[in-house]
Amino acid sequence: MLPDEMRELRAISDRLRAVFEGAGYGEVWTPTVEYEEVLERGDQRAAGAGLRLFDGSGRVLVLRFDMTIPIARLVGARYRDAAVPIRLSYFAHSYRAVSRGQVQAREFLQAGIELIGAPGPEGEAEVVALVIEALGQAGLEEHRVGIGDGDLYRSLLADCGVPEEDRMPLLETLARRDLVGLGAQLRDLGIDGADLELLTSLPTMRGPAEILDRVDPRAGRAIENLRALDALLNERGVGDRVLFDLGLVRELGYYSGAVFEVYDPAVGYAIGGGGRYDKLLGRFGRDLPACGIALDLQRIHAAGAAEERLDRESSK
Amino acid sequence: MSPNEGLTIAVPRGALMGETLDLLEGLGLNVSEVRSNQRKLLFAELGIVTMRPSDVPTYVEHGAADIGITGKDVLLEDGEREVYELLDLGFGRCRMIVAERDGEDTIAESLRRLGTFTVATKYPRIALDHFTATGRPVGIVEVKGSVELAPLTGLADGIVDLTASGRTLVENRLVEREEIVVCTARLIANPVAHKLKAAAIDSLLARIGELISR
Numbered sequence: 001m002l003p004d005e006m007r008e009l010r011a012i013s014d015r016l017r018a019v020f021e022g023a024g025y026g027e028v029w030t031p032t033v034e035y036e037e038v039l040e041r042g043d044q045r046a047a048g049a050g051l052r053l054f055d056g057s058g059r060v061l062v063l064r065f066d067m068t069i070p071i072a073r074l075v076g077a078r079y080r081d082a083a084v085p086i087r088l089s090y091f092a093h094s095y096r097a098v099s100r101g102q103v104q105a106r107e108f109l110q111a112g113i114e115l116i117g118a119p120g121p122e123g124e125a126e127v128v129a130l131v132i133e134a135l136g137q138a139g140l141e142e143h144r145v146g147i148g149d150g151d152l153y154r155s156l157l158a159d160c161g162v163p164e165e166d167r168m169p170l171l172e173t174l175a176r177r178d179l180v181g182l183g184a185q186l187r188d189l190g191i192d193g194a195d196l197e198l199l200t201s202l203p204t205m206r207g208p209a210e211i212l213d214r215v216d217p218r219a220g221r222a223i224e225n226l227r228a229l230d231a232l233l234n235e236r237g238v239g240d241r242v243l244f245d246l247g248l249v250r251e252l253g254y255y256s257g258a259v260f261e262v263y264d265p266a267v268g269y270a271i272g273g274g275g276r277y278d279k280l281l282g283r284f285g286r287d288l289p290a291c292g293i294a295l296d297l298q299r300i301h302a303a304g305a306a307e308e309r310l311d312r313e314s315s316k
Numbered sequence: 317m318s319p320n321e322g323l324t325i326a327v328p329r330g331a332l333m334g335e336t337l338d339l340l341e342g343l344g345l346n347v348s349e350v351r352s353n354q355r356k357l358l359f360a361e362l363g364i365v366t367m368r369p370s371d372v373p374t375y376v377e378h379g380a381a382d383i384g385i386t387g388k389d390v391l392l393e394d395g396e397r398e399v400y401e402l403l404d405l406g407f408g409r410c411r412m413i414v415a416e417r418d419g420e421d422t423i424a425e426s427l428r429r430l431g432t433f434t435v436a437t438k439y440p441r442i443a444l445d446h447f448t449a450t451g452r453p454v455g456i457v458e459v460k461g462s463v464e465l466a467p468l469t470g471l472a473d474g475i476v477d478l479t480a481s482g483r484t485l486v487e488n489r490l491v492e493r494e495e496i497v498v499c500t501a502r503l504i505a506n507p508v509a510h511k512l513k514a515a516a517i518d519s520l521l522a523r524i525g526e527l528i529s530r
Binding site: 178 | 380
C-alpha cells in the first residue's frame with residue numbers, strides 16, 4: 001500500500017474512530033495470531049486463511065478470521081467483573097483463505113464495534129444506527145444495512161419436519177444463493193404445499209419493513225423481533241437506511257438471532273456484516289448477550305470512490 | 317418503467333443468445349440491433365451488455381451487470397461466484413457427459429490395470445468433482461478446443477463434455493458412457509442488486525416466469 005491509498009484509508013478510519021469513540025466504544029487491540037483451540041471454541045470453522053504456525057511446545061497458532069472471537073476471549077479474561085454494557089471498537093487486520101479468481105485479499109483491514117451485555121432489540125438498534133452514522137461521516141451517502149435473522153430458516157426447516165441430517169445441505173445451498181437448487185432439493189425431500197411455498201419464498205423476501213407483514217405466521221417470533229428493531233431504528237432516524245432480508249445468512253456459525261450485512265449500491269459486494277451472538281461469550285467465561293458489526297475498510301474506500309465516480313458521470 | 321426495469325442485463329453470446337434475445341423481446345425490449353450488430357457489445361439504451369457465457373458470472377458478481385443469463389455448466393464450473401441463481405429458464409438444454417471411443421472401454425481398462433485413467437475436458441472442476449464423488453481416481457487433461465480429438469489421438473482415455481444432439485460424438489466415433497448433469501440456462505443476479513433493487517428484480521422475475529410458463 002502506497003502513500004495515496006494510505007492517506008485516504010487513514011482519513012476513513014480516523015472518521016470512523018471518532019464516531020465510535022464519541023459513542024463510548026473504546027478501541028482495543030489483540031494479537032494477530034491466536035491458539036487454534038481458542039478460535040475453535042468460538043466457531044468450528046474460525047481458523048482463518050488456512051495458515052498455521054506451531055509454537056515450541058507444538059501448540060497450533062492460527063491467524064484470526066475475525067475480531068469477534070478474540071474480543072470474546074478478551075472480555076472473558078479482562079472484563080470478568082466489569083459493569084455492562086461493555087462497548088469496544090477495533091481497527092485491525094483479519095485473515096481468510098482465498099480461492100482462485102475472487103476479488104478478495106488474504107489479509108483485510110476491519111473496523112468494527114462490539115456491544116456486550118445489551119440484549120436485543122435495543123442492542124441491535126444502537127449498533128446499526130451507529131454504523132450508519134459512522135459510514136456517513138466517512139464519506140458514503142448511499143449505504144444501507146440489510147437485517148435478517150440467522151436462526152429463522154434453520155428453525156423453519158425443523159417446523160416443516162425436515163429431518164436433522166437434511167437441514168445442513170439445504171442451508172449450504174441457501175448460503176451459496178442457489179435458489180433454483182434449493183427448490184429442487186426441497187422437492188426431492190418430499191416437501192410440498194404450504195411448506196414448500198414458505199421455504200422457497202422466504203429467501204426472496206427482502207425490502208422495507210412492510211415485507212414483514214407478508215410473512216407466514218410460523219416465522220412469528222423472529223418477525224416480532226425484527227418489527228421491534230424497525231421501530232427503534234425509526235426512533236433513531238435511520239429507518240430509511242435499512243432493509244429487511246429474510247434470506248440473509250452469514251457464514252460464521254456463532255450468530256444467534258439478528259444478522260446484518262452492509263451495502264453500498266455503487267459496488268456489487270457487501271462492505272460489512274455482523275449480527276447477534278448471545279452464546280459466544282459464555283464459551284469464554286462470561287455469559288452475556290452481545291452483538292456487533294465489522295466493516296471492511298478497503299471496501300468502504302472502494303465504495304466511496306465508486307460513489308464519487310457515479311456522481312461525476314451523472315453530472316456530466 | 318422501462319421493459320428492463322432499469323436493470324443492466326448480461327446477455328450470453330453463442331448458443332444461448334438467440335433464445336435469450338427471444339425472452340427479452342417477449343419482455344418488450346427491442347433487441348433487433350443486438351441481433352443484427354455482431355460487433356457491438358454494449359447497448360446502453362437497452363440496458364444490455366453482451367459477452368461470452370463464461371464471463372456472465374464475472375460481470376454479475378462484480379456488479380457491472382445487475383442480472384445475467386448463462387448456462388448451469390458455466391455456474392458449476394465457476395464454482396464459488398457470489399451470485400444468486402434465481403430461475404431455471406428451461407432453454408439451452410444440454411447434458412454434461414462422459415464419452416470414450418466406440419467399441420472400446422478404455423476408461424474401465426485403464427482403471428482396472430493402471431488404477432487410474434485420464435479424461436480431456438474444458439470442464440476440469442465438474443469432471444474432477446464427478447469422478448471424486450463416484451470414487452474413481454482420475455487424471456484431468458485440460459484443453460481449450462475440440463475435446464473429441466483427445467481420445468482419438470491417445471491424449472486421454474475419454475472426455476467430459478457438453479452435448480446437445482450427440483451428433484459431434486457420432487461424427488468422431490465416440491460413445492456416451494455416463495451422464496453427469498443436465499444443464500439449462502439460468503437467470504443469475506448480483507447479491508447487492510438483489511437486495512437494493514429488489515422490486516425491479518422481482519417484477520422482472522415475475523414477467524419472465526409468466527413468459528416461460530406459457
